[in-house]
Amino acid sequence: MASGETHGAGRPDAGGPGQGELRNSVSVAIAGSGGAGVMTAGNMLLEAAAQAGYYALMTRSSGPQIRGGEAAAMIRIATHPIDGTDDRYDLLIALDWMNINRFAAEIPLGPQSVLAGDPDQGEPPEVFVKTGARYTPVPFKAAAKKIPNGWPNMIAFGLVGALVGLAEDALVKTVQKSMKKGGDALAGSLAAVRAGIEAAAGISGVPRIGSPPPQSPRWLVTGNQAAGYGAIRGGVRFVAAYPITPATELLEWMAPALKKVGGALVQAEDELASINMILGASYGGVPALTATSGPGLSLMIESIGLGITAEVPIVIVDVMRVGPSTGIATKSEQSDVNIALYGMHGDAPHVVVAPNSVADCLMTTQWAVHLAETLQVPAIVLADQFFGQARAVVERPADVAFAGERRTATAGDEGYQRYALTESGVSPMAIPGTPGITYTADGLEHNERGTPSSQAADHIAQLEKRARKLALLDCGSHWADVEGEGDVAVITFGSCTGPVREAFARAAADGVRARLVSLRLLAPAQPARLAAALEGVRRVLVVEQNHTGQLYRFLRAEYDLPGEVSSFRRPGPLPMRPDEIHRQLIEWSRA
Amino acid sequence: MTTPVKAQAAVTPQAFKSDYKPVWCPGCGDFSVLSSITKAFALLALQPENIAIVSGIGCSSRIPAYTTCYGFHGVHGRALPAATGLKLARPELTVVAAGGDGDGYSIGGNHFLHACRRNVDMTYVVMDNHVYGMTKGQPSPTTEPDWDSKLSPGGTGMRAFNPLVIALAAGANFIARGFAGDPNTTATLIAEAISAPGFSFVEVLSPCVTFRPEQREWKQMVRPAPVQSTDDPGRAARRLMTDDGMNVGVLYKGSRAAYRTAIAKAQRRPAELEEEFKI
Numbered sequence: 001m002a003s004g005e006t007h008g009a010g011r012p013d014a015g016g017p018g019q020g021e022l023r024n025s026v027s028v029a030i031a032g033s034g035g036a037g038v039m040t041a042g043n044m045l046l047e048a049a050a051q052a053g054y055y056a057l058m059t060r061s062s063g064p065q066i067r068g069g070e071a072a073a074m075i076r077i078a079t080h081p082i083d084g085t086d087d088r089y090d091l092l093i094a095l096d097w098m099n100i101n102r103f104a105a106e107i108p109l110g111p112q113s114v115l116a117g118d119p120d121q122g123e124p125p126e127v128f129v130k131t132g133a134r135y136t137p138v139p140f141k142a143a144a145k146k147i148p149n150g151w152p153n154m155i156a157f158g159l160v161g162a163l164v165g166l167a168e169d170a171l172v173k174t175v176q177k178s179m180k181k182g183g184d185a186l187a188g189s190l191a192a193v194r195a196g197i198e199a200a201a202g203i204s205g206v207p208r209i210g211s212p213p214p215q216s217p218r219w220l221v222t223g224n225q226a227a228g229y230g231a232i233r234g235g236v237r238f239v240a241a242y243p244i245t246p247a248t249e250l251l252e253w254m255a256p257a258l259k260k261v262g263g264a265l266v267q268a269e270d271e272l273a274s275i276n277m278i279l280g281a282s283y284g285g286v287p288a289l290t291a292t293s294g295p296g297l298s299l300m301i302e303s304i305g306l307g308i309t310a311e312v313p314i315v316i317v318d319v320m321r322v323g324p325s326t327g328i329a330t331k332s333e334q335s336d337v338n339i340a341l342y343g344m345h346g347d348a349p350h351v352v353v354a355p356n357s358v359a360d361c362l363m364t365t366q367w368a369v370h371l372a373e374t375l376q377v378p379a380i381v382l383a384d385q386f387f388g389q390a391r392a393v394v395e396r397p398a399d400v401a402f403a404g405e406r407r408t409a410t411a412g413d414e415g416y417q418r419y420a421l422t423e424s425g426v427s428p429m430a431i432p433g434t435p436g437i438t439y440t441a442d443g444l445e446h447n448e449r450g451t452p453s454s455q456a457a458d459h460i461a462q463l464e465k466r467a468r469k470l471a472l473l474d475c476g477s478h479w480a481d482v483e484g485e486g487d488v489a490v491i492t493f494g495s496c497t498g499p500v501r502e503a504f505a506r507a508a509a510d511g512v513r514a515r516l517v518s519l520r521l522l523a524p525a526q527p528a529r530l531a532a533a534l535e536g537v538r539r540v541l542v543v544e545q546n547h548t549g550q551l552y553r554f555l556r557a558e559y560d561l562p563g564e565v566s567s568f569r570r571p572g573p574l575p576m577r578p579d580e581i582h583r584q585l586i587e588w589s590r591a
Numbered sequence: 592m593t594t595p596v597k598a599q600a601a602v603t604p605q606a607f608k609s610d611y612k613p614v615w616c617p618g619c620g621d622f623s624v625l626s627s628i629t630k631a632f633a634l635l636a637l638q639p640e641n642i643a644i645v646s647g648i649g650c651s652s653r654i655p656a657y658t659t660c661y662g663f664h665g666v667h668g669r670a671l672p673a674a675t676g677l678k679l680a681r682p683e684l685t686v687v688a689a690g691g692d693g694d695g696y697s698i699g700g701n702h703f704l705h706a707c708r709r710n711v712d713m714t715y716v717v718m719d720n721h722v723y724g725m726t727k728g729q730p731s732p733t734t735e736p737d738w739d740s741k742l743s744p745g746g747t748g749m750r751a752f753n754p755l756v757i758a759l760a761a762g763a764n765f766i767a768r769g770f771a772g773d774p775n776t777t778a779t780l781i782a783e784a785i786s787a788p789g790f791s792f793v794e795v796l797s798p799c800v801t802f803r804p805e806q807r808e809w810k811q812m813v814r815p816a817p818v819q820s821t822d823d824p825g826r827a828a829r830r831l832m833t834d835d836g837m838n839v840g841v842l843y844k845g846s847r848a849a850y851r852t853a854i855a856k857a858q859r860r861p862a863e864l865e866e867e868f869k870i
Contacts, residue, residue: 050870219868229868232861237854238680240672257864262857264679269705273672276665280645280676283663284684286854288676306666393870432661432677432684435640440655440662451611452656452664 023207025078026164027086029107030156032095034068037153042073043391044157044174045166049077050220050393052170053212057082057358057392059575061106062330063099070099072107077164079210081395083357083498084386087579089113091163091206092128093156094121095140101125105574109133114206116159118142118152136203143195149188150195158196165208168197217396223361223387224250224291226397227317228257230362231289234369235404236315237263238288240277242270245329246385247291247319254291271299278314279307283441285431287373287404291317294336295326297380301343304378308348308466310441311419311429313372313406317365317381319388320494322572331573332385334494337550340380341523347463349470351379352523356481356497358387359394364520366402367478373404375469376426382522386495386575412436417448421461425468470524479521482533486513488589489534492543493519493551495576500543502578507585514585519551525558538563541588543581547571604629607639609659614650616724620771620797620806621651624718627769627795628687629658630778635685635785642685645674647699649691650725651718651797668698671706671715678713679853685785686713693723696732696752703754707761710789712849716781717754717792718771720799720806728802754794755831759824759843764789766827766843768836770813771797776839783841789849796837809837816840 028045032038042058049056056077063069076086088108094100094117104127109115111132117124119137129135138159140152154175161171171193179186221229228250231239239258241251255265263286268274271292278288292300297318307314320336322328340352351371355364365381372379409416409428416437420427430437444452445459453459481497484504492500497518504514517533534540540561542552552567568584570576607629615621632642642660646652648667655662661684665673674688688706695703695717706715721738723729729742732752739745758766765787769777777795784791796813798806812835820841821827827843 218870219865220870221868225868229861229864232864238676240676259855260857260859260864261861262855264852264854266675266679266852268672269701272669273675273702273705276669276672277676277679279665280663280673280678281680282676283673284643284677284681286680288680303666303669310663310665396865396869430661432643432681433640435638438640438659438661440664442656442662442664443666444664450656452653 020163020205020207022210024080024210025076025082025086026207026209027074027076027089028091028093028160028164029072029074029089030093030160031070031072031100031103031107032153033070033098034065036095037151038071038073038095041153041157042075044178045075045160046391046393047177047220048161048166048170048174049075050218051173052166053215054079054209055081055393057085057390059085059386059390061103063102070102072100072103074107077209079213084495084502085575085577087577091116091160092133093160094118094124095152095156096121097125101127104128114203116203134205138199143199144192147188147191147195149184150192151189154189154192155196155199158193159199162197162200163203163206171197218393219396220391220393221358222249222389222391223355223358223383224319224389225253226358226361227355227365227381227383227388228254230365231315231369232257232261232263233362234366234402235287235373236289236369237261238278238281238286239263239265239290240268240274240281240288241265241290241292242268242274242296244293244296246321246388247293247317250291250317250319250388271296272303275300275303275314275316279303279312282312282314283432285408287313287369289315289317289369291319293319293321294323294339297336297339297343301339304350305344305346305348306443307378308344308350309443309445311376311466312441313376314378315365315368315372315381316378317383320382320384328573330385332495332575333546333572334384334496334544335546335550335571336382337522337546337554340382341554349467350377350523351375351470352382353379353521354382354493354519355387356494356518356520357394358390358392359397361387362397363400366400369404370402371473373406374426375473376406376429377469382494384495409434409437418450419446419448419462419465421448421465424472425465473524475521475526479519479526479529480533481516481518481520483516484514486515487537488539488541489515489517489537490541490543490585491517491519491555493522496543496545499576499578499581503581503585506578506582510586512586512589514589522554527559530559534562539588540565541568541585542566543568545570545572545576602633602636602638604633607632607658607660609657611656613657614653616801618800619650620720620799621654621718623771623774624651624716624777624795624797625654625657627774627777627781628654628689628716630774631781631785634778634782637685642687643677645677645686645688646670647690647694648725649694649723651689651691652694654689668694669702670694671699671702674713675706675709675711678711682853687716687785688713689716689718692717692719692721692733693731696754700732704757704761706790707758707763707792709850710762710764710847712788714781714784714791714793717794718797719754719794720797720803722799722802724799724802753831755842756828758792759827759831762847763792764845764847765791765841767793767841768839769793769795770809770839771795772810772813773839780841787844789847812837813839816842820844822846
């Protein structure tokens with residue numbers, strides 16, 4: 001099957017003589033040891049692609065060293081919106097080879113790929129050579145030495161930009177924008193970029209990106225930033241958190257942003273403190289959030305249960321990484337489904353949502369705030385490292401009106417009962433400072449008034465109240481992205497969604513039609529909605545990035561899935577590639 | 592909906608007590624600490640709705656519901672972070688965290704250190720009885736190393752924790768010791784603690800008559816601190832390290848500025864934040 005060789009969903013066009021063929025998606029990687037400036041070059045390539053009117057997505061990888069060590073910037077430029085990486089890279093540029101072999105699995109090359117390296121830094125490692133990629137020596141260091149204030153990474157930037165077909169103007173503007181001080185440094189960088197562009201003339205076989213799509217309002221944003229912004233748009237004004245990879249950037253973005261909009265971020269002493277600080281703030285009436293990753297979520301679990309029992313709305317963003325334990329802190333895996341859904345002791349209904357693209361981190365987090373506030377319940381956002389740390393050119397997300405809408409109680413409401421057994425399950429919350437309706441929020445089971453109670457009747461009534469809030473939730477169309485037709489369906493979530501969409505587009509070219517259900521709302525489960533979405537489906541494939549099929553098992557437990565159900569799963573740290581899902585889809589749909 | 596109740600001019604200590612009957616044993620020191628806290632509120636002419644009492648788990652942590660203030664009875668050991676979040680989100684409220692020695696010094700020990708360091712403007716009242724009462728008599732961090740119990744026969748062999756010294760070293764701005772048997776003095780200590788800026792720590796010796804009946808003798812052992820409080824941490828450290836734990840009064844009053852990070856006035860609309868993302 002030829003699917004492994006096609007890039008992107010559309011048909012490749014023919015290129016001009018002496019130039020690489022035109023494609024609607026080109027993937028490149030720039031690697032080198034610490035200090036070589038590969039991240040700078042990568043970010044600039046992303047910005048230049050944005051400048052030239054393309055969509056793009058950059059992921060990054062680095063060695064275990066805190067500072068220095070090998071690093072790789074992986075950039076995909078496309079003529080259409082993209083939410084994932086491609087199957088292989090068209091070009092790998094190595095400024096040097098120090099430990100770059102460690103990235104071999106992450107930067108898959110093939111016989112169509114071009115490998116450019118500095119011959120003065122040694123020969124390319126065997127692991128790359130055996131892919132069949134064509135090696136082209138480029139003396140980055142020696143060339144940079146000849147340029148006053150010129151650096152190898154700027155030559156690489158110019159080279160890659162020219163090879164993939166970005167206009168020189170876009171490259172120059174990007175350099176000017178990133179070096180506003182100007183002077184010798186700017187002159188040196190521009191000269192280096194030009195040297196790179198000239199060097200590109202001697203290299204053939206790298207595909208070029210097709211014409212840019214029509215202009216539209218776009219953002220250059222990371223998933224973590226989008227989530228942080230979504231939280232603020234939803235009304236979050238207090239954040240307490242403990243640093244943890246890969247959630248830290250979300251917090252670092254929010255710290256100054258919150259200050260501007262009248263909020264505050266506190267660095268807590270640990271995750272036990274973070275979660276309880278946000279519970280305290282939200283109890284005080286201020287929508288509050290924390291962000292963490294698996295190990296931190298584990299520490300927070302007990303207190304999330306408190307939020308459920310005391311009915312204090314909070315949002316917890318879990319930027320999932322490879323687990324268990326410390327796992328692989330810098331890499332993505334969708335393996336916190338179980339803890340997010342089932343981590344709490346007791347019967348503890350709560351909300352779990354998952355964004356399914358970089359841009360969707362905004363809407364889904366904003367929605368989580370809305371759900372938490374409206375239902376007075378903790379909401380967990382299962383984001384993942386792939387989106388969190390990916391920086392991408394995305395369509396400006398549509399404005400959604402979700403905002404915190406907490407029902408609060410009125411001063412002096414005689415006979416006020418904080419945990420009144422309302423029809424909706426949601427009871428007005430008294431906010432400290434309001435006279436006449438004081439109460440104690442309690443993790444102890446309680447009666448309607450909030451007084452601790454060990455009576456069976458109170459326990460059952462309050463359990464049902466807390467369950468009712470979620471059971472009656474009308475999530476509208478946001479519970480999932482449902483696309484396509486056909487009698488086979490793929491159910492997935494999070495960062496697998498992009499690769500599944502690409503696999504669908506390729507499968508469509510093979511005549512295979514399928515439906516996609518990308519779940520955004522994991523809890524509370526929506527059996528009626530999924531049943532409607534799967535009407536007429538005879539086979540279901542569940543796609544997820546973990547070892548044990550956590551989503552599959554959850555679906556089996558909570559849903560009555562039609563026909564034959566299979567699981568396609570694979571753990572991190574490597575991102576899901578469209579080709580592996582495409583192959584699975586073809587084999588499975590024909591079996 | 593009824594109209595808002597007008598705040599009353601003077602609130603008596605009794606008005607801060609709820610009609611909910613405490614779970615405490617007859618003779619428990621916590622009854623009088625509850626009285627001292629409500630007296631302190633009355634002394635300061637506060638209104639119940641403007642006070643929040645935050646606690647974790649344990650006998651003394653049941654205190655919020657015994658008042659007519661806003662209360663937050665959270666999980667074991669996390670009273671201080673919850674109180675911190677509340678105070679930073681709602682700086683105009685009077686926030687009092689309360690609990691016992693197990694809750695505050697063992698499971699919540701890390702938060703105790705960092706609450707002292709952070710120096711948020713709130714008050715922490717610890718009812719210290721050197722034992723876990725709610726779980727029926729296990730040694731706490733302030734229990735003597737040779738105190739025999741079912742869980743730790745022959746004693747823990749661990750040195751007793753000195754909370755006041757730790758608080759001082761970690762940066763608490765106000766440190767006092769009270770005794771449950773003297774509720775009037777304790778009330779004035781708590782009132783002074785609430786009035787003092789930054790993190791105020793009041794350790795109240797509160798006898799457990801059920802599991803530590805020998806603590807009835809504390810009445811004969813406590814005494815007013817022989818010297819005035821100091822603002823010199825070096826001097827305070829020497830006193831706290833060398834006293835027998837029975838000196839009652841304000842023992843240290845510093846001048847550290849309270850923690851500043853709190854919800855600020857908005858300068859920009861949220862929608863303006865997206866400017867930085869635009870291409």
